[in-house]
Amino acid sequence: MVSFTSEQKFIGNAYVAVGDFSEASGAGVTPIGTVENASAQIVPGTYWVLDIDGKPSNPGTLGARLTGISMDIDRYAPALLAAVYEGIVKPNTSASVTGFQTTPADLPQVSMMIAPASVPAANRLTDPRVIWIPWFAATNDSPFGITFNVPQEGANSPRTTVSFEVFNALTDQGATAIPEDFRLGFFGNPTETTANGGPNLTAWNLPTSVTT
Amino acid sequence: MRPAASLSAVASACAPAIVNVGRRRYAVADAPVRTVLMLADLCDHLRSLDADTWPAAKRDTAQVLRSALAPWLPPGAVLDAVALGGVTLAVARLRIATLTLAATRQDVTTLLEGAKSTTLDLSALPPVASLRRARARFARCYGYTPMQEGWGAFMALSAEIEALYADEALQQVQAAHPAKETVEAWRVRAGRLTPMEIRDQDPAWRAEREAEVNRELARLAERRAQRAEA
Numbered sequence: 150m151v152s153f154t155s156e157q158k159f160i161g162n163a164y165v166a167v168g169d170f171s172e173a174s175g176a177g178v179t180p181i182g183t184v185e186n187a188s189a190q191i192v193p194g195t196y197w198v199l200d201i202d203g204k205p206s207n208p209g210t211l212g213a214r215l216t217g218i219s220m221d222i223d224r225y226a227p228a229l230l231a232a233v234y235e236g237i238v239k240p241n242t243s244a245s246v247t248g249f250q251t252t253p254a255d256l257p258q259v260s261m262m263i264a265p266a267s268v269p270a271a272n273r274l275t276d277p278r279v280i281w282i283p284w285f286a287a288t289n290d291s292p293f294g295i296t297f298n299v300p301q302e303g304a305n306s307p308r309t310t311v312s313f314e315v316f317n318a319l320t321d322q323g324a325t326a327i328p329e330d331f332r333l334g335f336f337g338n339p340t341e342t343t344a345n346g347g348p349n350l351t352a353w354n355l356p357t358s359v360t361t
Numbered sequence: 362m363r364p365a366a367s368l369s370a371v372a373s374a375c376a377p378a379i380v381n382v383g384r385r386r387y388a389v390a391d392a393p394v395r396t397v398l399m400l401a402d403l404c405d406h407l408r409s410l411d412a413d414t415w416p417a418a419k420r421d422t423a424q425v426l427r428s429a430l431a432p433w434l435p436p437g438a439v440l441d442a443v444a445l446g447g448v449t450l451a452v453a454r455l456r457i458a459t460l461t462l463a464a465t466r467q468d469v470t471t472l473l474e475g476a477k478s479t480t481l482d483l484s485a486l487p488p489v490a491s492l493r494r495a496r497a498r499f500a501r502c503y504g505y506t507p508m509q510e511g512w513g514a515f516m517a518l519s520a521e522i523e524a525l526y527a528d529e530a531l532q533q534v535q536a537a538h539p540a541k542e543t544v545e546a547w548r549v550r551a552g553r554l555t556p557m558e559i560r561d562q563d564p565a566w567r568a569e570r571e572a573e574v575n576r577e578l579a580r581l582a583e584r585r586a587q588r589a590e591a
Contacts, residue, residue, distance in 0.1 A: 162556065176584075179577055179581065180577065182570070183556075183557070185556070185557050221557065223557055223560075223561065223570070224561065225570055225571060225574040226574075228574060228578060229574060229577060229578070232577075232578050232581045232582075233581070307557055307558050307560075307561030308557055308558070
């Protein structure tokens with residue numbers, strides 16, 4: 150179990166799932182599928198970690214900040230991401246954007262798993278190379294909105310590049326407290342106990358559609 | 362001594378779907394690599410010729426050169442390269458060896474550019490020692506002398522390839538990134554299509570993916586409805 154340290158990490162091809170990992174039997178998880186060119190930017194130095202309303206969420210929390218994750222998703226995945234936020238976000242009417250925006254207060258907590266393509270499906274919950282983000286939102290041109298830019302190649306492109314902002318999650322969606330070192334994200338098994346240096350999110354699991 | 366007619370067989374033999382070179386595998390769409398293989402075979406073939414058999418072999422040699430070079434050289438350059446009329450066997454050997462190096466340079470340059478941007482596993486590249494051996498072999502086998510036509514270009518290319526390998530900055534980039542992509546994966550991506558784009562062109566995959574996404578969308582809608590009722 151490794152909490153984030155400062156680095157630029159290129160992940161490449163990966164398998165991504167989002168949702169609520171604390172729900173039983175993986176019922177809260179939506180598989181996004183295979184993505185390409187996934188990368189994570191973890192900025193070195195110390196930062197105040199902010200909540201979505203821009204205030205320091207925990208005055209004692211200082212550390213490296215995972216500022217951005219980006220990846221190319223296939224033509225069907227934007228609908229899945231939008232559905233996860235449906236009812237909370239509203240469509241962006243700009244002709245150049247096919248996605249959604251929201252106000253900070255409306256932003257729900259959604260978690261993300263990024264498993265490098267080299268990780269076998271059966272090991273996605275436990276493999277130390279898998280990245281877990283307790284709270285993310287897609288963001289391109291609004292601070293906390295979710296927007297998907299039409300790719301340069303045109304609207305019929307098979308891919309959409311989407312970037313994500315990571316937030317400081319004090320708890321998971323099941324209201325289980327997340328240890329300070331793991332609130333922005335972490336590598337490895339989320340169910341690893343605190344005694345073993347893990348985030349102790351023992352309820353977290355994946356549906357069989359993601360592990361087979 | 363092999364008959365000149367076997368040159369056309371060389372050309373066709375160099376166009377399987379996947380070409381294996383040692384532990385490396387190349388897709389046939391990879392023009393520079395295919396060119397290198399084809400020219401290397403041609404070089405070997407020319408070693409079996411002599412001044413007496415060379416005139417009869419010129420036409421087939423030009424044909425192999427044309428098919429090897431067409432994917433990556435402008436038409437004018439291909440015509441220059443395959444114009445073997447009045448060219449002695451020694452000059453032809455040197456010209457083809459130089460072309461082989463030029464193709465190798467393009468291949469290595471492309472690979473290294475990819476390595477810088479995608480943390481490609483450099484261990485997949487042929488070691489620089491093998492390039493040095495290849496240069497020595499060319500010089501030894503074909504009897505090059507510094508007085509011959511094209512010698513300067515040959516040596517310059519050879520040095521350029523070695524310099525590419527000695528790129529310390531590149532090595533540092535590699536060392537800093539534990540995540541490495543296979544040559545095969547990178548080549549697919551550096552080519553015209555990525556795996557995602559290849560899948561996207563498959564109607565069966567698209568239908569299956571669309572059905573899968575629709576099932577998940579329906580499941581999410583059902584969960585929202587249940588939550589609203591509760």
